[in-house]
Amino acid sequence: REGPLDMRMDPDRQQITAAHLVNNSSEQELLKILRNFGEERFARKIVGKILEFREKNPLKTTKELAQLVSSVIPRRLQKQGFNPATLTFQALRIAVNDELQELEVLLKQIPSLLKKDGRVALISFHSLEDRIVKHQFRKWENPCVCPTDLPYCICGEKPRGRVLTRRPVNATKKEVADNPRSRSAHLRVFAFEKTVL
Known part of the structure; x- marks a missing residue:
């Protein structure tokens, strides 16, 4: 779908767009974004193509970026029903909106927002978010930070x-x-649990 390469969730508050990132970030910064936030295995090839493209013209639209990414990923590895640029767009969206940091801030606030016996249900849409949620839930369930070789807990942290x-x-x-x-x-x-919050 043709559209501006923006990806900001709140354009009134946020200044940096996806177009700004792809057109102004260094090679290393782009590699870090695609690898860390998109877990993109073709990150180096995609970044190389972005750098080559932007020497002539800046990337402005989602269609331009999608076509650029598709040209790099081998056809035999492109999954049916799955756009090859999905991970690249995911990575840029996460970087533009600082989504993982926002999730961590929310998770820290949840205990104070719920009733004492409240439940929290979270839906994540990719493995990075899911990993953060899973680790926080485990930390709430077993917050003990004592060395494993101690016979009993001395840190005083309670589930x-x-x-x-x-x-x-x-x-x-x-x-x-x-x-x-x-x-x-x-x-x-x-x-x-009622007694712990």
């Missing part, structure tokens, strides 16, 4: 509750058929 979903709940085949965007959704639930 805040328990994880209700050991594995994330994923969309069913029917749900994915009805709503294709749900294919990557992961639901995790944590129950806080």
Whole structure:
């Protein structure tokens, strides 16, 4: 789909766009964005193509970037029904909006926002978010920081509750058929205990 290469969730507050990142970031900065936020295995090739393209013209549209990425990823590795530029766009969106930092801020605030016996259900749409949520839930469930060789806990940290979903709940085949965007959704639930918050 043709559109401006923006990706800001709040254009009134945010100044840096995806176009600014791809046209002004160094090679190392772009590699870091694509690898860390997109887990893109073709990051080096994509960044090379971006640098080559922007020598002549700045990248301005989503279509330009999508075509550029598609030209780099071998056809045999392009999954049917999955746009080859998805991970690149994900990485840029996360970088532009500082999404992972925002998620960590939210997770720190959750205990103070809930009732004493409240439950929190979070849906994440990619492995980076899911990993952060999973680690925080585990930390709430088992906050002890004592060395494992100690026979008992001396740090005084108490569990805040328990994880209700050991594995994330994923969309069913029917749900994915009805709503294709749900294919990557992961639901995790944590129950806080009355006495701990």
